[in-house]
Amino acid sequence: MAGMRSPAQIAFDPAGDPLAVRVWCGHAQVGTYDLRLYHSTRGEPVAGWRFHGPLRTPEQDTFVLPEPAGDNLKRVVRCRFRIGVLPPDRIYTTYVTVLQGPRIIGDLEQRGEATDPTVSVVMLAKFVLPRAVPTSASLPAESDEDEP
Amino acid sequence: MNRSLACLVAALIGSPWSARTATAQYAFPLVSADTVRKYFAIPEAPAFSLLDAEPSRILRPGSARDIAIGIVGALDGSIDVPNSFAVEFAPLPLIAGDRLTLGAYQAHPVRYRTRLSFATQRVKVRARSQIALGVRTSLLDESDPRTSRVLLDRLRALLERHARNDDSLEARIEAAGINLLAVDRGSLAPAQRRIVDSLRALHDAVEHSLNTSFANRIKEWDEDSVWNRRMLDVAVAARWSTRDSTARGLRSDAWAAWLTYGTGYRRWLQWLVGTRVALERDSLTSHHVARSALTTRLYLGANRYKVFGEVQGEARQARAPAWLLGTGSELALDRSIWLVVYAGWRRDGSDAGQLLTRLGLALGN
Numbered sequence: 227m228a229g230m231r232s233p234a235q236i237a238f239d240p241a242g243d244p245l246a247v248r249v250w251c252g253h254a255q256v257g258t259y260d261l262r263l264y265h266s267t268r269g270e271p272v273a274g275w276r277f278h279g280p281l282r283t284p285e286q287d288t289f290v291l292p293e294p295a296g297d298n299l300k301r302v303v304r305c306r307f308r309i310g311v312l313p314p315d316r317i318y319t320t321y322v323t324v325l326q327g328p329r330i331i332g333d334l335e336q337r338g339e340a341t342d343p344t345v346s347v348v349m350l351a352k353f354v355l356p357r358a359v360p361t362s363a364s365l366p367a368e369s370d371e372d373e374p
Numbered sequence: 375m376n377r378s379l380a381c382l383v384a385a386l387i388g389s390p391w392s393a394r395t396a397t398a399q400y401a402f403p404l405v406s407a408d409t410v411r412k413y414f415a416i417p418e419a420p421a422f423s424l425l426d427a428e429p430s431r432i433l434r435p436g437s438a439r440d441i442a443i444g445i446v447g448a449l450d451g452s453i454d455v456p457n458s459f460a461v462e463f464a465p466l467p468l469i470a471g472d473r474l475t476l477g478a479y480q481a482h483p484v485r486y487r488t489r490l491s492f493a494t495q496r497v498k499v500r501a502r503s504q505i506a507l508g509v510r511t512s513l514l515d516e517s518d519p520r521t522s523r524v525l526l527d528r529l530r531a532l533l534e535r536h537a538r539n540d541d542s543l544e545a546r547i548e549a550a551g552i553n554l555l556a557v558d559r560g561s562l563a564p565a566q567r568r569i570v571d572s573l574r575a576l577h578d579a580v581e582h583s584l585n586t587s588f589a590n591r592i593k594e595w596d597e598d599s600v601w602n603r604r605m606l607d608v609a610v611a612a613r614w615s616t617r618d619s620t621a622r623g624l625r626s627d628a629w630a631a632w633l634t635y636g637t638g639y640r641r642w643l644q645w646l647v648g649t650r651v652a653l654e655r656d657s658l659t660s661h662h663v664a665r666s667a668l669t670t671r672l673y674l675g676a677n678r679y680k681v682f683g684e685v686q687g688e689a690r691q692a693r694a695p696a697w698l699l700g701t702g703s704e705l706a707l708d709r710s711i712w713l714v715v716y717a718g719w720r721r722d723g724s725d726a727g728q729l730l731t732r733l734g735l736a737l738g739n
Contacts, residue, residue, distance in 0.1 A: 232559055252472045254479035254486070254520050258533045260541065269553035278537065280530050283477045302555060306544075308536045310529050310588055312519050313596065319472045337472065343588040344536055348558050 233267065233302050233350035236324050236332040240296030240355070243327025247291065247351075249305050250284040252319035257281045257309040261289060264302040267352065272301065281307075284323070295326065298353045307347040311340040322349045419462040419491035420508030420611035424628050433461040460493040479520050487512045491611070504627070508611030516603035525595050532588050539584065543577040601677035602638025628654040644673040644680075665690040669698075678706035684718075694723030700730065712736045 238245060249259045260278040264271055277289050291298050309318045316339050324332035336347050466486050467474060479486050488511040495504045512518070519525050544554055550573070552566050562570065609632045617623035634648035651666040671684035686698035700718025707713055716732040 233555075250475055252474055254467075254471075254474050254476045256476055256526055256529055256533065258530070258537045260537060264555060267553075267555050267559075269548075269555045280533070281476070284475060304555065304558070306540060308533050308540065310533050312529075313592060315471075317471070321473075335472075343585045343592070344533065346536075346540060350555065350558060 233352035234332065234334050235354045236351050237356040238295060238298070238324075238326050238331055238353055240294075240299055242295055243329075244293050245291040245295050245298055245353070246288050246325045247303050247305075248284050248288040248321075248323040248325065249281070249307070250287060250321050250323070251281055251307065251309055252321070253315050253317050255309050255312055255315070255318050257307055257318075257320075259287065259308075260306045262304045263291065263298075264304060266300050267302055288325070299355065301353050303351045303353075305349050307349070308344055309340070309347065310344045316340050318345060318347075320347045320349065322351055324351060419460075419489070419493075420510050420609040420630070420632065421491035421493045421506035421613075422460060422462075422508070424506045424508070424611050424613040424630060425493055425495050425504055433459075434463065458495055460491075462489060462491040464489045476520060483515070483518060483521050484511055484513055487515065487518070497615075502615040502617060504613055504615050505624075506611060506613040508609060510607065510609035512605060512607050514604055514606035516605065517600035519592065519595060522595070525591070528591050529588065532584055532591065536581065536584050539577055539580045543573060546573050597677050601680075602636070602641065602644035602673070604638070605634070605636045607634045608632065626655075628652065630654075642674060642676065646671045646673070663691050675703075680704055696720060696722040698730075702732070707735075710737055 247261065249261055251257050258278070258280050261276065262271055263275040272292065275292060281287060291301075291303075303322065303324075305320075305322050307320045309320065311318060317337070318340055319335060319337040321336075322332075322334040323330055324334075332351060334349050334351055336349055338345065338347070464486065466488065474486070488509065491506075491508040491510070493504075493506045495506075497504055516522070547557060547570060548554055550569050552562070552570065556562055556566075557570055611630050612626060613628040614624055615627045616625075630650060630652040632648065632650050634646060636644060636646040638644045647668075647670045649666065649668045651664075653662045653664050655661070656663050665688065667686060667688040669684060669686040671682050673680045673682045675681055681701070681703040683701045684698070686700075688696040688698070690696070698718055698720045700716060702714065702716035702718075705713045705715075712735065714732060714734055714736050716730070718730040719727055720730055721727040
């Protein structure tokens, strides 16, 4: 399974427009996704917010998070892709794009070269306040203020 | 290739069949069948077919960066036309591939199938440098896996089974009281890691089985059902030559266009018709000479073993037309090694005719 080790931190405006998550993949590959929302990195799922199915178009695979936007502070979006690699390519790229209203506030990307016919990719994104986003130099490898 | 196949190849090459070919060679003028058959099929890289010799090293870049590196390497610090450089690539997938969705590809498949080929070559005999540029695309290609609803539906069904297998694993992990996000982050206590590893064993076995099915679906599609699907390919290419490597005295030498249509019946018959129109400068008179060829070929069999018959007519400016009648077979000895047998009769204007033969091995899928 390919994926990120720590959630990417997405700064957003808690008083702003609703948040939405868009899932898609490049290199014209075929795939499925399973999208879930957790209250925090402790892993309690947000009831009733889960989407899964075959990847269609990015617009069709865009899902609005619970409103108001501020409710999603510290929440974690988890997307598990299963990508089938079509010939002649072996390369895949998966995306989790986070929007607030019409504006893209995060564009996570995972690129790889498949050695098997299908590959599983997990991507994580955590919603934080703008001032809480650490610089890359100060980002600890396993930082997580929600962990007990 | 297994040993028996190797023995078969060796036996064929040294067989009485070869001796009969040698007899024919004595009785009739013998030329390579490839000399005339090249007019039939659209070349993979049209630019290369217009050079006097196909380049031995072809750059097939996987990214725009690879192209830049290849050009810099070929130029080797100068701005002259490189002695030998050949590149073939599909520009749009290279530029937009990372962000190209399946839906976008399906909306405009022709533009994503379009391939460019470019080559340069120093011709020592004529003391000229040649530059060739070609474009090839498939206007219709029912063998393209990305536009096949049937194949994609089958693959999506397998991916759904993969997803259920992944769901099942994650449900068991959560039922064991383990935080799934901690598993994703690799931050588990040793005892939890052992539990997850044990739960993964069953999942991984199912995953392996489904991956095998996925690969088999594509392989079946590729080998058994694709070869006689409908296709319409078109290509154009041009060649220029210069007096020296600084591109002085640049002039156009040759132009060529190809069109091939193919269709099938059930899984055992394929009919192809192809045409090639070319305009080439005569090296003595410097005038351009036009020629065109129309060929039709009928295949019987399956992708990995088939026989064919073909008829070709070729019209040339200020010369009598030429005709070719041929038959042959293609047999896959291994995944990528083919035995090719061909015999044909070519009549050029009013001459007595030539027997064309070919027995050889070819590489391909």
